[in-house]
Amino acid sequence: MNNLAKFTIGIFATLGVAWLAFVVGARSQYGDLEPTAQSLEEDGSIPADSELFPIALSGIAQQGSEEYAALGCVACHTQQVRRVETGFDVDRGWGKRPSVARDYVLQEHVLLGNSRIGPDLANLGLRNYSDEWLHQHLFEPQSIIPSSLCPPSPFLYDEIEEAADSDIVVNSDAGERFIRPSIRANRLVAYLQALKQDYELPEMSFIETEDVEADLDDTAEQTVVASNDAAPQWLQDQINAGKEVYMKAAVGGGMCFTCHQQNGEGLAGQFPPLAGSDWVLGDKSRLIKISMYGLMGEIEVNGVKYNNVMAPPGIPPGSLTDEQIANVLTYIRNDWGNSASAVSPDEVATVRASLKGRPPMQMFTNSELSPTEQ
Amino acid sequence: MSVDSPDKIIDRSAKLVFSFFLSSAGLWLLTAALFAYLAAAKLTDPFFLSTCEFLTYGKIKVAQANAFVYGWGGNAIFAVSIWILARLAQAEVRGSIFLVFAGIIWNLAITFGLLGILDGHMSGHEMLEMPTEVWPAMLISYLIITFLILVIHRSRQIKETIAPQWFILAAILWFPALFLIAWNGMELNPARGTLQTVLSMWYGQSLIWLWLTPVALGAAYYLIPAILGRTIDKYYLAIFGFWCIAALAPWSVVHHLEGGPVPMWIPAIGTVMSIAMVFPIAVASTNFHATAFLDIGKVWNSLPLRFVIFGTLSYTVSSYIGVIFSLPAVAKITQFTIINEFHFNQRVYGFFSMIIFGAVYYALPKISGREIPIAAKSFHFWTSTFGVLLLLLAYLIGGLTHGVLAGQPLLPWSSSVINSLQPYFLITKFAFVILAFSQLVFVVNVWRVIFPNPFACLLCKNEEVEA
Numbered sequence: 001m002n003n004l005a006k007f008t009i010g011i012f013a014t015l016g017v018a019w020l021a022f023v024v025g026a027r028s029q030y031g032d033l034e035p036t037a038q039s040l041e042e043d044g045s046i047p048a049d050s051e052l053f054p055i056a057l058s059g060i061a062q063q064g065s066e067e068y069a070a071l072g073c074v075a076c077h078t079q080q081v082r083r084v085e086t087g088f089d090v091d092r093g094w095g096k097r098p099s100v101a102r103d104y105v106l107q108e109h110v111l112l113g114n115s116r117i118g119p120d121l122a123n124l125g126l127r128n129y130s131d132e133w134l135h136q137h138l139f140e141p142q143s144i145i146p147s148s149l150c151p152p153s154p155f156l157y158d159e160i161e162e163a164a165d166s167d168i169v170v171n172s173d174a175g176e177r178f179i180r181p182s183i184r185a186n187r188l189v190a191y192l193q194a195l196k197q198d199y200e201l202p203e204m205s206f207i208e209t210e211d212v213e214a215d216l217d218d219t220a221e222q223t224v225v226a227s228n229d230a231a232p233q234w235l236q237d238q239i240n241a242g243k244e245v246y247m248k249a250a251v252g253g254g255m256c257f258t259c260h261q262q263n264g265e266g267l268a269g270q271f272p273p274l275a276g277s278d279w280v281l282g283d284k285s286r287l288i289k290i291s292m293y294g295l296m297g298e299i300e301v302n303g304v305k306y307n308n309v310m311a312p313p314g315i316p317p318g319s320l321t322d323e324q325i326a327n328v329l330t331y332i333r334n335d336w337g338n339s340a341s342a343v344s345p346d347e348v349a350t351v352r353a354s355l356k357g358r359p360p361m362q363m364f365t366n367s368e369l370s371p372t373e374q
Numbered sequence: 375m376s377v378d379s380p381d382k383i384i385d386r387s388a389k390l391v392f393s394f395f396l397s398s399a400g401l402w403l404l405t406a407a408l409f410a411y412l413a414a415a416k417l418t419d420p421f422f423l424s425t426c427e428f429l430t431y432g433k434i435k436v437a438q439a440n441a442f443v444y445g446w447g448g449n450a451i452f453a454v455s456i457w458i459l460a461r462l463a464q465a466e467v468r469g470s471i472f473l474v475f476a477g478i479i480w481n482l483a484i485t486f487g488l489l490g491i492l493d494g495h496m497s498g499h500e501m502l503e504m505p506t507e508v509w510p511a512m513l514i515s516y517l518i519i520t521f522l523i524l525v526i527h528r529s530r531q532i533k534e535t536i537a538p539q540w541f542i543l544a545a546i547l548w549f550p551a552l553f554l555i556a557w558n559g560m561e562l563n564p565a566r567g568t569l570q571t572v573l574s575m576w577y578g579q580s581l582i583w584l585w586l587t588p589v590a591l592g593a594a595y596y597l598i599p600a601i602l603g604r605t606i607d608k609y610y611l612a613i614f615g616f617w618c619i620a621a622l623a624p625w626s627v628v629h630h631l632e633g634g635p636v637p638m639w640i641p642a643i644g645t646v647m648s649i650a651m652v653f654p655i656a657v658a659s660t661n662f663h664a665t666a667f668l669d670i671g672k673v674w675n676s677l678p679l680r681f682v683i684f685g686t687l688s689y690t691v692s693s694y695i696g697v698i699f700s701l702p703a704v705a706k707i708t709q710f711t712i713i714n715e716f717h718f719n720q721r722v723y724g725f726f727s728m729i730i731f732g733a734v735y736y737a738l739p740k741i742s743g744r745e746i747p748i749a750a751k752s753f754h755f756w757t758s759t760f761g762v763l764l765l766l767l768a769y770l771i772g773g774l775t776h777g778v779l780a781g782q783p784l785l786p787w788s789s790s791v792i793n794s795l796q797p798y799f800l801i802t803k804f805a806f807v808i809l810a811f812s813q814l815v816f817v818v819n820v821w822r823v824i825f826p827n828p829f830a831c832l833l834c835k836n837e838e839v840e841a
Contacts, residue, residue: 001613002535004528004543011544011620012551015584018624019555022576022640027569029637070494072432078710086633086706091783099635104567111498112571114630116710116780117417117795119787142420147789151420155427249784258784311786 033105038200053199056106057191064191065109067184071153078113079122079195084207093251093316094120095197096206103197118150125196127316133360134189135181136170143172144361146296156185171362235330235342242331245324254313254320254328264336270308272301275336284329284343286369288351291325292318294363309363318361322348380464385741387466388457391473392741393824395453396734398481400817402445403727405488407810409438414803418796428492436496436503437488442722443501443581444484444512450730451589452477452519455542457737458596459523462539463530469522476522479515483508499560499570500578506561513553520546537612537661541592544620548584552577568636572628579627582721587689588619590729591658594686597729597736598665601679602672607664615657622647622654629700632709648700651693659690677751681732684759688724692717695770707781712795713773715802716766723809724762731758731816738823746819754819757812765805772798 001007037050046052057065068074081087081095089095099122104110129137133144139157141148160167163178170177181189200206247262249255260266264275274280279301280287294312298305312318313328320328326345333340378386413434415422423429452473460467467473487504490496496503504512523546527539556577559565565573599606606612629644666673666683673679696717699708731754739745772795779791 001540002533004524007535007540007543008547010617011547014617014620015548015551015624017621018576021625021643022572022628023555023559023565026572026637026640027565031566031569033567069498070496071430072434072436072496072498074498075432075435080634082633082709086702087709088781088783092780092787093783098633101568101635101637103635107567109498110568110570112568112634114500114575114710115712115714117712117792145788147793149417149420149788149792151416151431152424153427153430154425255784309789311789315783317786 030101033102035106036102036202038202040202053201054103054106054197057194060187060190061194062108062191064187064189064194065107065111067188068191069109069111071188074111074113076113076115076117076150077119077121078116079120080112081120081122081197089120090207091250092119095123096126097197097200097204098207099197100201100204102201102203121192121195123196123198125193126198128319129193129360131189131193132168134192135168135179135185136359138185138188139168139170139179140172143170144359153185156182156188158182171359235334238327238330238342239334240331241324242327242329243335245320245328246331249315251315252319253315254324255315256313256328256332259310260332264332264338270306272299272304272306274332275338277301277338280332281338281340284341284347285351287329288325288343288348289355289364289369291320291329291348292352292355293358293361294318295365295369296363297365297367299366312361312363322352381461381740384460384464384466385457387468387470388460389741390470391467391477392453392457392737394474394477395449395456396738397821397824398477399446399449399453400820402441402449402481402484403813404810404817406438406442406446407806407813409434409441411803411806411810413438414799414806417799418803427494433492433494433496437491439501439718440484440491440504441488443586444487444504445481447586447722447726448480448484448516449477450727450734451545451585454593454730454733454737455546455589456523456526457741458538458593458733459542460526462536462596463527463532465526465529465531467522467526468529469525473519473522476515476518479511480519483511483515487512497560499574501581502556502560502574502577509553509557509561513550513557516550516553520550536595537606537609537616538592538596540613540616541588541595544616545585545588545592548588549581552580552584568634571634572631572636572640575630576624576628579630580624582718583619583623583627586722586726587623590685590689590726591619593729593733594658594662594682597678597682597733598662601676601736602665602669604665604668606661607668608660611657612661615654615661618651618654618657622650626651626700629705630709632702632705645700645702645705648697652697655690655693655697659686662686663690677748677755678732678736680755681728681735684755685725685727685729685732688720688728688762692720692725695720707777708773709777711773711776711780712769712798713777716769716773719762719769720766724766728758728762734820738820742823744823744826746823750815750819754812754816757808757815761805761808761812765802765809768798768801768805772802 035052035054037046037052039047041047081089081097081099083098084090090098135157137144137150138153140152140154141150142152157179160178160180163169167178167180170179245254246256247253249258259271260274261271264273266273272279290310291313294317295310296308298307300306314320314324322345325348326343329343332338333343412423412429413431416431416434456467456473484504487508490505490508491503495505497506527543556573559573560570564570595606595612625647626644628640629648630641631644632641634641662683663686666679673683698704699713699717735746735751775798776791776795779785779794785791
């Protein structure tokens with residue numbers, strides 16, 4: 001300890017061993033990973049003519065990753081889906097499978113991040129957001145998700161007074177605003193859309209998400225059967241499929257029961273009932289709209305006032321397909337003593353077409369819906 | 375003033391360097407406090423300053439960490455290390471002019487580095503965010519300072535070295551090694567894919583464990599016996615504690631990668647070594663607290679020592695909490711939450727900075743011959759203590775809330791999970807305001823001692839020369 005040279009050698013040796021492991025060792029272990037096919041031949045070779053993954057980012061997306069790094073998005077967003085035993089990421093619908101080292105080998109900036117004030121973005125490109133939605137979100141996140149803490153980035157956009165058709169409309173608190181993305185905003189959106197791990201790799205296949213289905217209690221089961229004794233087979237099928245959506249709390253489900261409860265009674269003062277509800281038994285198009293976009297603000301159901309937020313149903317939010325919406329609405333109109341006409345996927349598609357241009361995730365309010373009241 | 379004690383001569387030789395590094399450290403401390411407030415304010419109101427591109431949340435957060443670690447931490451390390459090593463070596467500080475010159479380069483490099491971050495040139499790798507253009511300047515200026523610190527140590531009168539010297543010298547020497555490794559792996563010979571993340575995680579966390587931590591521990595090993603006038607209790611354990619930190623800390627820091635896209639052995643080793651860290655933590659806290667509690671009245675009455683003991687208690691508590699949070703079952707909940715902020719602030723504020731404050735309050739009067747008003751010191755202590763505890767509690771409870779809610783896939787992300795953190799964000803904003811006031815009082819008083827009459831500064835220097 002008294003000889004400076006020996007002391008220095010000692011402290012560098014302890015540091016050096018860790019360096020050998022984490023820097024030199026890790027590099028020799030997987031520093032030369034290359035893209036590969038989704039599955040390999042039995043002898044471990046890549047099948048001929050197979051597409052290799054991961055694919056490199058396009059030029060503009062590559063530039064977008066630089067914008068992403070420069071703006072400091074990594075301070076709040078991770079880009080990694082953790083292994084199932086160490087995290088909830090797959091259950092949350094943030095990826096089809098855990099991320100692996102090979103997913104990142106072609107990226108120049110690896111921005112895994114270690115803080116999640118915002119959601120994980122490793123698979124943002126798989127969540128079916130339009131470019132327009134992402135631009136609106138970058139310009140003013142709160143115009144789409146009112147509770148968001150994400151800071152707006154108006155400096156990436158030009159605000160236009162006289163809007164052309166190609167301009168993007170943002171419904172901010174200050175009214176409608178028209179914006180035109182700068183080249184930097186376009187790069188960023190190209191990058192965000194390119195974030196996807198939608199392929200399997202030899203070392204990692206997609207995870208079958210377990211249905212976190214609520215245990216159906218027997219009485220509820222019996223009422224369905226009893227009240228629909230005479231129902232035709234197609235209707236019964238639709239009701240059963242709808243019930244699955246209602247009860248499923250995993251990717252592709254609606255998880256409706258968490259608020260409206262298994263017995264459709266809701267929770268007094270918080271979540272309105274569906275059983276015997278004038279909304280459920282009433283106008284179909286209103287129900288369809290709510291099933292696509294959610295609902296916020298004060299409403300009155302069976303004469304009782306509620307004031308709460310219903311996020312766009314589905315996991316991830318707003319992801320229910322036309323058929324799922326038709327099924328689940330048919331189900332809630334025909335259980336717990338309800339009996340009303342079925343909803344067909346075509347009806348849903350018609351309503352969806354009529355709402356073309358409405359930003360995804362933008363919840364409806366009562367006033368928007370009331371003109372169509374029956 | 376005819377015959378000065380050797381300590382007085384040493385203090386006088388350290389005066390210029392100590393004053394320079396301390397006053398720069400103070401400015402960086404205030405810069406970091408400002409950034410910390412801005413970042414906290416942005417979390418409570420996303421529209422706050424949102425039109426200004428230079429001040430996005432991500433940039434400010436990073437600028438704050440860099441200003442704190444390299445600006446405040448670096449300068450404070452130089453000031454405190456040089457003085458303690460000179461005192462222990464009973465050797466005068468030589469080459470002051472080169473130390474100040476290197477210090478100016480260091481500070482300029484960090485200034486440009488932070489401007490680079492705000493201007494959008496950051497890399498996104500933990501603690502390596504400053505643009506690579508400033509790295510050479512940082513390394514060269516650091517090496518000059520290291521060389522001159524080693525010169526002080528080499529000219530020591532007593533050949534035997536003691537614990538404060540091991541810890542401080544090791545920290546001084548580890549930094550350039552870590553920096554070179556990171557530079558090589560990121561720039562000169564860049565690694566592909568997640569190897570970058572492994573390296574930057576290892577570097578960023580090691581910086582705290584192998585640079586800030588040992589200096590603070592070394593300062594505590596020096597100050598506690600010096601102020602209490604008694605030897606460290608169970609001192610024979612200190613050498614074991616030192617080598618445990620040297621051997622285990624560089625391994626333990628990677629446990630934060632748990633579950634990520636890296637080979638599983640990396641976080642696994644990190645976890646095992648984190649658990650093994652209970653030994654050095656136990657040694658340091660035994661040494662410090664067994665000594666301090668023999669004479670707790672004196673600790674309470676001496677303000678510098680109160681700061682130091684707050685820091686060592688904080689070190690003990692935070693390190694044990696860190697061990698618990700590295701267990702995979704707990705990490706599953708706390709990973710990626712604002713618990714990260716708890717760890718960072720606990721370590722750099724609750725532990726490192728508090729001990730540095732203590733060291734400054736002990737050294738500054740001896741070096742400058744002027745006392746800081748006791749009321750100001752006391753105000754600084756109580757506001758710092760209150761602010762830090764408030765901040766850490768908010769991050770701790772908020773982090774657990776964050777983790778537990780995030781773990782329920784049914785809860786929508788921003789409207790439920792993140793919205794329930796709002797109260798904690800508000801508390802942290804409030805805590806950062808308190809801390810900013812506290813630091814302002816500290817810095818103003820330090821500056822007033824160093825520059826009692828700023829307009830007659832030149833005259834002061836002349837008088838010194840004559841004396």
